Structure formats: structure tokens, C-alpha cells
Amino acid sequence: MIRSGTALGVGAAVILSAMSVASGPSEAAYRLCALRDGPSGPCTCKSDGDSAGQFTVVSKSRCRIAAAAPAKAEKGTEAASTPEATAAQPNATAGTEAPSASPQAAAAPRDGSGPITTGALPSTTGTRLDQVRQRGKLRCGVNTGLLGFSAQTESGVWAGLDVDFCRALAAAALGDGEKVEFVPLETSERFDALKDGRIDVLARNATWTMNREVDLGLRFAGVLYFDGQGFMTSDDRGFVSAQQLSGSKVCVEAGTTSEKNMDFFFKSVGIEAQAMVFPTREEMLKAYTNGNCDTYTGDRSALFSSRASFPEPARHAILPEVISKEPLGPAVLKDDGEWTEIVTWTLAALINAEEVGLDKRLAGSADPLSDEQQRLIDGAGESGEKLHLDKAWVRTVVAAVGNYGEMFEANVGKGSPLGMERGLNALWKRGGILTAPPMW
Known part of the structure; x- marks a missing residue:
């Protein structure tokens, strides 16, 4: 009063x-x-x-x-x-x-029922959800160009698995998956962009580690893609194993977990190789394609992405060894519990939607839903209201980008340029380890 x-x-x-x-x-x-x-x-x-x-x-x-x-x-x-x-x-x-x-x-009511107002309120006011709604768009940090995960098409449209997650989060918070500003970030600046408030969420193939949560003050919302580090080299060399890499010059990007993982692996199997460290992915790829290094190491998803972008993909072999576990997922700052929960449960909604068969077409139509599908929407809606989300927020999210399986197949699956198998990223009941907590 x-x-x-x-x-x-x-x-x-x-x-x-x-x-x-x-x-x-x-x-x-x-x-x-x-x-x-x-x-x-x-x-x-x-x-x-x-x-x-x-x-x-x-x-x-x-x-x-x-x-x-x-x-x-x-x-x-x-x-x-x-x-x-x-x-x-x-x-x-x-x-x-x-x-x-x-x-x-x-500003607009936090339940999303009113219009978004961007008038006199400064960006530092209120919770992160308040700031996003006052601004009228989500600021999402993404890779500068990683085919299948976050890259711009020739027409300038952002596309990829990480990009689709950003749109899903915008649909949950703002009711519209297109209200996203994509902020391309180099590896070395991705976490600083979160701390500086330049972005609301980081969806940039970042590995979830204890160090990053405890020392950097981040919170990972879950695993969007189960990955692991591997090696790619010229198919002309005829290698069938990473244990044949003695004497190789290996490209690796600075500021990633890949450099330490590579050193540990080479030491454990007695391989003598020369690491060539580059500050950006672009410089590293240029060195590899120019022949300055004969091998490239990184997350296998990045290897498949890079190979698909080469003029002659078949001339490059991805070796079978997986030398690390790299759970990749979206990250936020730990200082806003409500925002962390919204990001976490948006990811869980995409996975649960695939489990119950709620796809993009069904979510966006008036067709009747199965009991399981309705239970997901109702259960998530009831809890979502406590996070100031719309009661039908899960339906809005899936209608915007599809469920997890649809996102995977469109961006990195067998029908995409990357041609990747689901593997570990298949649902837990279909031979993979992908799962999410129940939402009902």
C-alpha cells in the first residue's frame, strides 16, 4: 500500500x-x-x-x-x-x-497471462524470469558455428540442437519459441558471458563438471547430449585405432576439457604425440584442413559436425575410441533458483514428451491426447504455475520445437548431414541412457 x-x-x-x-x-x-x-x-x-x-x-x-x-x-x-x-x-x-x-x-504478470512490457523497468530488476519478460526475449549463448548444434544457415537463421533448446525455453518463459536473441560465443568467453549478465542461459555444448558448478558458480540444467571425446584423422592414413597416433600432431582447442583428457589418454597408453593448441575452433579447423596438424581431437559430436562441413567428408575417419564422458547441457548462474528450475524442467519436458509420444504435430493440434500425454501436460502445468509458467506450457514447448527425439533427428540424426546414431542418447527404454525425472 x-x-x-x-x-x-x-x-x-x-x-x-x-x-x-x-x-x-x-x-x-x-x-x-x-x-x-x-x-x-x-x-x-x-x-x-x-x-x-x-x-x-x-x-x-x-x-x-x-x-x-x-x-x-x-x-x-x-x-x-x-x-x-x-x-x-x-x-x-x-x-x-x-x-x-x-x-x-x-511488468507483465509472471504467470505469462498479460502482455510483455519493455518500458521503464531496468534489466537488473527482479528475478531472471522477470528480466526476460520485461525485455520480451530470451538471450541465449550459443556456439559461433557448430553444424547440427548451433550454426546459421545461408539465410541467417540459427539452427541446431542447442538452438532448438533455446527456442523451447523461450516458449516456456514467453509463450513464443521465436522470441530469442542468439548470442554467438567463443569457448574462452562462454562462462564470462553468463557471469556478466550478457546472456540468460548458455546452450553451447558445454560439459557438466563439478569444477564448473563449484568453482564458477554455475548450475547445469541436465544433459541435452551425452557425448565423449574422440579423434579424427585423414582416412588416407588407414588408421583404425587412436593407439596408432604416436608421432602425430594433434589439434585441440584451448579452454576445453579436451586438452587434459588427451594428455591423460596418451600418457596412459604410452603414446608420444605433439599437442597443438589453438585459441578458437575456427583456427584449429583451419590448421587441420591446411595440414599443419594431422589429427583433430574434441567431442565426437564436434568431430561429426566438422567432418560434415568439409568439402570431402569421406576423406576423414573418426576413430572408434571414446576417451572421456562429456555430458553436455545448458547452464545458468546458481543465484536464481526459480530460473534454474524452469531451465531444468524445460529440458525434462522435451525428454518426457518423447517418452509418452507427444510430438510437435499433436501438441499443436486439437486432436485428443492419450492418458499419458494428458497426465504429462496436467502434472507439469500444476507445478509450472508455481514457477509462474502457463498451465499449458509443456504443450507450447513441444508445439514450438517438437520432442527430444524430433529435435535430435532433425539436427544431428541419420537424416541430417551429421548422420549420427542415437546411441547413448536413445531413451532409457530403447537401449540408451537418456532419461528425465517424472513431471506428474
């Missing part, structure tokens, strides 16, 4: 989309009062009239019982005399009034 005669400061005038400003009940009826947007944010309380996920903005004195003493008055002026005024006008003197909240300052 905003009391008459009390001017709100600029910080308090910014109102989160999950909050309402109303005359409401008496202040005695408020509970659970807190500065939910940090020390500079508005004080919000729960009232009997607030629905789930909503709060009412009240005077800051409700959150600051021991209000600071009024600032020393300037000559000829009077400092604010009430705790409410002191909290609301930390820098104001009598005769001045801070800007009040405008109707345009309120």
Missing part, C-alpha cells in the same frame, strides 16, 4: 511484475514482509487479497522496523519526520518529491 502524502523514491518506484500496488487492507493484516528485490527494492507483504505468487507493495518501514534517523536538515528545510517518509525518501528534503511510479513501470 502507498500511503497518501508519502513520496516513493526511484528505487521503490520500480514494481516487480509479481507484485501489486493497492490500497488493500490495513497494515496490520500484512504478513511475510520482505525486501524481495534486495536492499534497494520495494518492501512487499502478503495480504489476504493476494493470489499465489503475488505480493503488495507497502511502505519500507514494514521491512525496516528500526528505521534510520532522519537525515540532517539543510538550512531552511525540514527533514522527513516519519519513519515511512525517511525510508521512502532517503535523499529527499522538504519541498522536493521523488518521482512516483508510473503505470508503465509495471
Whole structure:
């Protein structure tokens, strides 16, 4: 509640989309009062009239019982005399009034039921979901160009498995899979882009490791693609095993897990090879195609992607050894639990949808669903509302990009330029290890 005669400061005038400003009940009826947007944010309380996920903005004195003493008055002026005024006008003197909240300052409801507003709210306000909705688009960090995972077509359209995940997340958060800004990132800058707030999520073939979660403060939402490191070399060499690579010059990209994995593997099998480290994937591939190194190591998905882009793919052999486990998945910062859950359950929805046979055509039609399909939509919808998602968010996601199996086949499967088998990425009940927690 905003009391008459009390001017709100600029910080308090910014109102989160999950909050309402109303005359409401008496202040005695408020509970659970807190500065939910940090020390500079508005004080919000729960009232009997607030629905789930909503709060009412009240005077800051409700959150600051021991209000600071009024600032020393300037000559000829009077400092604010009430705790409410002191909290609301930390820098104001009598005769001045801070800007009040405008109707345009309120963002769209976090349940996605209202229009997205990009007006006066700064990008640092509220939760990550609030920021995405205030902006009206998801900022997704992707590879600069990895065929099958994230690459631009000749017409400039982004395509790939990681790209489709970005669109699925936009469909969950914004109700529209096309509301995505793709931010191409080099390996060396991908995690800094998350920390700096340049992106909302990283979907860039990054390996889920303890070091990256504990030391870098990230959270991986799950495994989008089970991968492993391998080696590619010229088919003219006639090699059938990586254990024949003694004396080779091996290209590897800096800043990846591949360099350490390669060193460990070569040492364990007694291979003497020369590692040639390059700062970017582009430079590494150029060195390989120019013959400056005769072997290229990296995630097998990247090897298949690179080979498919070469003028003569058949002249390059991917050796059978898999020397590491590389669970690749989308990552976010760990400081926003709600956003982490949204990203996690969007990935789980794609996998569960394939399990129950909910595909893109069915999700986007009015055809009746099976009991299992309806159970997925209803169960995820009920829990999703607590994350401020639409009740039919899973249906919206699958209608936008298809289920996991459809995404895989379109981007990296047998019918794609990469021609990859499902392998480990087949569903758990079809010989693979791909699974997701139940959502009902």
C-alpha cells in the first residue's frame, strides 16, 4: 500500500511484475514482509487479497522496523519526520518529491497471462524470469558455428540442437519459441558471458563438471547430449585405432576439457604425440584442413559436425575410441533458483514428451491426447504455475520445437548431414541412457 502524502523514491518506484500496488487492507493484516528485490527494492507483504505468487507493495518501514534517523536538515528545510517518509525518501528534503511510479513501470504478470512490457523497468530488476519478460526475449549463448548444434544457415537463421533448446525455453518463459536473441560465443568467453549478465542461459555444448558448478558458480540444467571425446584423422592414413597416433600432431582447442583428457589418454597408453593448441575452433579447423596438424581431437559430436562441413567428408575417419564422458547441457548462474528450475524442467519436458509420444504435430493440434500425454501436460502445468509458467506450457514447448527425439533427428540424426546414431542418447527404454525425472 502507498500511503497518501508519502513520496516513493526511484528505487521503490520500480514494481516487480509479481507484485501489486493497492490500497488493500490495513497494515496490520500484512504478513511475510520482505525486501524481495534486495536492499534497494520495494518492501512487499502478503495480504489476504493476494493470489499465489503475488505480493503488495507497502511502505519500507514494514521491512525496516528500526528505521534510520532522519537525515540532517539543510538550512531552511525540514527533514522527513516519519519513519515511512525517511525510508521512502532517503535523499529527499522538504519541498522536493521523488518521482512516483508510473503505470508503465509495471511488468507483465509472471504467470505469462498479460502482455510483455519493455518500458521503464531496468534489466537488473527482479528475478531472471522477470528480466526476460520485461525485455520480451530470451538471450541465449550459443556456439559461433557448430553444424547440427548451433550454426546459421545461408539465410541467417540459427539452427541446431542447442538452438532448438533455446527456442523451447523461450516458449516456456514467453509463450513464443521465436522470441530469442542468439548470442554467438567463443569457448574462452562462454562462462564470462553468463557471469556478466550478457546472456540468460548458455546452450553451447558445454560439459557438466563439478569444477564448473563449484568453482564458477554455475548450475547445469541436465544433459541435452551425452557425448565423449574422440579423434579424427585423414582416412588416407588407414588408421583404425587412436593407439596408432604416436608421432602425430594433434589439434585441440584451448579452454576445453579436451586438452587434459588427451594428455591423460596418451600418457596412459604410452603414446608420444605433439599437442597443438589453438585459441578458437575456427583456427584449429583451419590448421587441420591446411595440414599443419594431422589429427583433430574434441567431442565426437564436434568431430561429426566438422567432418560434415568439409568439402570431402569421406576423406576423414573418426576413430572408434571414446576417451572421456562429456555430458553436455545448458547452464545458468546458481543465484536464481526459480530460473534454474524452469531451465531444468524445460529440458525434462522435451525428454518426457518423447517418452509418452507427444510430438510437435499433436501438441499443436486439437486432436485428443492419450492418458499419458494428458497426465504429462496436467502434472507439469500444476507445478509450472508455481514457477509462474502457463498451465499449458509443456504443450507450447513441444508445439514450438517438437520432442527430444524430433529435435535430435532433425539436427544431428541419420537424416541430417551429421548422420549420427542415437546411441547413448536413445531413451532409457530403447537401449540408451537418456532419461528425465517424472513431471506428474
